[in-house]
Amino acid sequence: MPGARILLVEDDGVLTDLISRNLRVRQHEITNAGDAQQALRCLRTKTFDLILLDINLPDQTGWEVLRIAQQEELLPSQIIAEERVVLPVVVLSAVRVSPRRLAEFRPLAYLPKPFPMDALLRLAAEAAARRTPIASDKELTTE
Numbered sequence: 001m002p003g004a005r006i007l008l009v010e011d012d013g014v015l016t017d018l019i020s021r022n023l024r025v026r027q028h029e030i031t032n033a034g035d036a037q038q039a040l041r042c043l044r045t046k047t048f049d050l051i052l053l054d055i056n057l058p059d060q061t062g063w064e065v066l067r068i069a070q071q072e073e074l075l076p077s078q079i080i081a082e083e084r085v086v087l088p089v090v091v092l093s094a095v096r097v098s099p100r101r102l103a104e105f106r107p108l109a110y111l112p113k114p115f116p117m118d119a120l121l122r123l124a125a126e127a128a129a130r131r132t133p134i135a136s137d138k139e140l141t142t143e
Helices: 013-024 036-045 062-071 099-104 115-128
Strands: 005-009 029-033 050-054 077-081 084-093 107-112
Touching: 005 013, 005 036, 013 029, 013 115, 029 036, 029 077, 036 050, 036 062, 050 115, 062 084, 062 099, 077 099, 084 099, 084 115, 099 107
Parallel strands: 005 029, 005 050, 050 084, 084 107
Antiparallel strands: 077 084
């Protein structure tokens, strides 16, 4: 089974390295983004099976990334067990996340920092299992 295509949006270099190494060794394809603008550029040009999104970013919040991505229809919804529609996003945060925000954006999961790496690896494996073949990634057209 091929690994998941994962966008990791995290501004902490040490944590980015730790997460990336753990995912790559399990055959997942990782794209790193250190801020909101870089994350949105990635979402506009590639398709991902899972997004690992830090909420506290240097230029905007992760919530703003989600809001813009939804407006631009960059995040496909997924139907999980019991037909619950969620975004393929795992929210990572060192600060407490309000239930209202979670209800608004319906992420796949919320992992408060520090989180157990096993939980993140399980979510990545589940994303790989749900992965559907895509003919090609989105392409930018310039005229």
